[in-house]
Amino acid sequence: MKEKTPAKDSTAKRPGRPRTKPAEVRLDELMAAAEKLFLEKGVEATTISDIVESAQVAKGTFYHYFSAKTDLLEALGKRYTERFMSSLERAMSACAADDWVGRLQVWVYANVETYVKTYQIHDIVYTNHHHHDRSNQAKNAILDQLLEIIDGGCRAGVWSPPAPRVVALLIYSGVHGATDDVIAARTKNIKPFAHSVSEACLQMLNPAKKAAA
Incomplete structure (x- = not known):
């Protein structure tokens, strides 16, 4: 009787894209998003929530790099x-x-x-x-x-x-x-x-x- 081929384990790891971006890439995207918003809305009208939403990151990511919007402006x-x-x-x-x-x-x-x-x-x-x-x-x-x-x-x-x-x-x-x-x-x-x-x-x-x- 012919043996059955074992079914592939669906839980096996598959190669794919990394789940997180390198820190320098994430920082550059955060700064690019802020720059774009500052030019469109002005610094005062732009909130940290606006920036992280545009950059598609969590607010904690912002505070990982900057303590306030003034620090971001300096950078x-x-x-x-x-x-x-x-x-x-x-x-x-x-x-x-x-x-x-x-x-x-x-x-x-x-x-x-x-x-x-x-x-x-x-x-x-x-x-x-x-x-x-x-x-x-x-x-x-x-x-x-x-x-x-x-x-x-x-x-x-x-x-x-x-x-x-x-x-x-x-x-x-x-x-x-x-x-x-x-x-x-x-x-x-x-x-x-x-x-x-x-x-x-x-x-x-x-x-x-x-x-x-």
């Missing part, structure tokens, strides 16, 4: 700065390492372009941060990036500003302040504006070649 601010600086680095990576004029021009253009694209979230996460704010870490990080370009050009003899840090402060504040004007005017084509700003910034550095001409 969004840091992420904004990191992404802003990354966009500047990517733009400058197309220039030769010793092309200080090109790097400055690209840095200015990337600042204008990125700020125009992201000013709405910038205004949300940095509501109380102004260019003159001594505790503005975002400003300090981007300013250090600019100072590296200026110092490199000084060492190479490309320009010779009498006070590099003062010029860097003026360029930083000038670029962002001028871009606010473009944003307010809802300018569609920012290329001519960005070019004019970069040329003005270059003149502030007292280029050696033009000074000798």
Whole structure:
């Protein structure tokens, strides 16, 4: 008599997707949901319940990462700065390492372009941060990036500003302040504006070649 094939155990484990997402993925989804809601409804009108519902997580998950909505805003601010600086680095990576004029021009253009694209979230996460704010870490990080370009050009003899840090402060504040004007005017084509700003910034550095001409 032929033996019966044993029935498969329905309780046997089957390979499948993990039941929980990695912590960094869950955190990114939570922050993305909050950012979207802040842009749509405003920070004050958005509740923690709104955020966790949009991210499809339990409220306990929110409190695992943040103690309050203000902590989430701070984290969004840091992420904004990191992404802003990354966009500047990517733009400058197309220039030769010793092309200080090109790097400055690209840095200015990337600042204008990125700020125009992201000013709405910038205004949300940095509501109380102004260019003159001594505790503005975002400003300090981007300013250090600019100072590296200026110092490199000084060492190479490309320009010779009498006070590099003062010029860097003026360029930083000038670029962002001028871009606010473009944003307010809802300018569609920012290329001519960005070019004019970069040329003005270059003149502030007292280029050696033009000074000798």
